[in-house]
Amino acid sequence: MHAFNLQAKPLSLADRLADLAVDALIDEADLSPKPALVDRRGNGAHTDLHLGLMHASALSLWPAFKEMAEAAVAISEVDSTLREAIGRIGREGEQAMLTTTNGVNTHRGAIWALGLLVTAAALEPQSFSANAVTLRAARLALLDDHYAPKPLSHGAQVALRYGARGAREEAQLGFPSVLQRGLPQLKRSRANGHGEQNARLDALLAIMTDLADTCVLYRAGEEGLQAMQHGAQAVLDAGGSASLSGRRQLHELDQQLIALNASPGGAADLLAATLLLDRIERDGISQGAF
Ligand SMILES: CC(C)(COP(=O)(O)OP(=O)(O)OC[C@H]1O[C@@H](n2cnc3c(N)ncnc32)[C@H](O[C@H]2O[C@H](COP(=O)(O)OP(=O)(O)OP(=O)(O)O)[C@@H](O)[C@H]2O)[C@@H]1O)[C@@H](O)C(=O)NCCC(=O)NCCS
Numbered sequence: 451m452h453a454f455n456l457q458a459k460p461l462s463l464a465d466r467l468a469d470l471a472v473d474a475l476i477d478e479a480d481l482s483p484k485p486a487l488v489d490r491r492g493n494g495a496h497t498d499l500h501l502g503l504m505h506a507s508a509l510s511l512w513p514a515f516k517e518m519a520e521a522a523v524a525i526s527e528v529d530s531t532l533r534e535a536i537g538r539i540g541r542e543g544e545q546a547m548l549t550t551t552n553g554v555n556t557h558r559g560a561i562w563a564l565g566l567l568v569t570a571a572a573l574e575p576q577s578f579s580a581n582a583v584t585l586r587a588a589r590l591a592l593l594d595d596h597y598a599p600k601p602l603s604h605g606a607q608v609a610l611r612y613g614a615r616g617a618r619e620e621a622q623l624g625f626p627s628v629l630q631r632g633l634p635q636l637k638r639s640r641a642n643g644h645g646e647q648n649a650r651l652d653a654l655l656a657i658m659t660d661l662a663d664t665c666v667l668y669r670a671g672e673e674g675l676q677a678m679q680h681g682a683q684a685v686l687d688a689g690g691s692a693s694l695s696g697r698r699q700l701h702e703l704d705q706q707l708i709a710l711n712a713s714p715g716g717a718a719d720l721l722a723a724t725l726l727l728d729r730i731e732r733d734g735i736s737q738g739a740f
């Protein structure tokens with residue numbers, strides 16, 4: 451008889467998806483040099499954020515992601531019951547984040563985007579292409595959550611002022627910034643031999659070229675948004691972050707966005723969503739894949 455069972459217990463689907471979501475958030479935070487965002491070099495345009503806080507915040511969200519995936523497995527269809535279950539879990543996740551960060555909003559948009567994607571992935575783990583997962587996530591995002599409070603969030607204020615519908619619309623449209631910008635650029639830069647960190651930076655820049663980031667609009671208005679979109683395009687046009695002239699443009703963009711207080715927090719969340727879907731597509735998530 452053995453005193454100890456040394457065999458590791460296999461991970462459940464929900465454990466695995468929560469691990470992947472937290473990994474994606476930590477990889478996004480660590481990626482450097484990101485324009486005006488928190489990274490390994492510093493706090494970008496933020497006075498109340500730092501890398502340690504981003505890591506702690508990401509880890510605090512693991513139980514919420516796991517619970518969302520478990521709800522998907524238990525309810526097993528895209529309906530209002532599942533939408534309202536993940537709404538409640540998402541709000542509890544926000545509270546866990548705020549407790550960890552002492553009230554600073556580190557990952558509200560990421561809880562929304564990655565929460566929907568984790569739920570959508572868990573619903574049908576055999577159907578794990580980015581197209582299939584984002585389509586299910588969009589169907590969920592289109593359902594009403596009758597229990598959702600309607601606060602005058604930064605996103606809601608920006609919607610009133612500029613008509614940009616932000617994170618909600620991005621999800622309801624099936625994450626076009628991820629499918630049409632982030633993922634294709636990530637794959638292109640990898641295929642061109644640019645190296646993983648440069649490929650991720652290029653994916654972030656590709657997202658920034660077109661996104662109506664409500665975080666930037668709230669902090670820096672249309673001037674900030676134009677600077678973000680045009681500056682990101684200029685880096686890619688100069689050869690991307692693996693090239694010397696692209697790096698010079700990236701440095702300039704970083705300085706310009708910091709001066710405008712324009713932090714592209716929404717684009718950062720969508721980079722994390724891109725990294726999550728890329729990992730799911732490459733490794734799979736059905737039992738036996740881990
Ligand atoms: C549907 C919700 C996302 C709420 O959306 P809404 O737009 O009303 O609320 P916001 O509080 O503004 O949060 C939206 C966050 O989404 C990110 N984002 C911005 N633009 C886009 C975009 N075009 N596409 C996708 N994502 C986008 C962004 O998050 C990042 O920025 C955050 C920091 O922003 P902010 O609080 O404005 O902070 P500062 O500028 O630093 O302010 P100061 O503190 O300095 O004053 C950071 O968190 C990043 O993550 C937007 O902020 C959704 O949240 C919701 O309804 N939740 C309820 C729960 C639920 O139903 N969950 C469903 C299950 S998953």
Ligand SMILES: Nc1ncnc2[nH]cnc12
Nearest residue numbers: 479487488556715718719
């Ligand atoms: N790296 C980052 N810096 C600032 N805000 C963010 N929101 C999500 N990721 C972020």
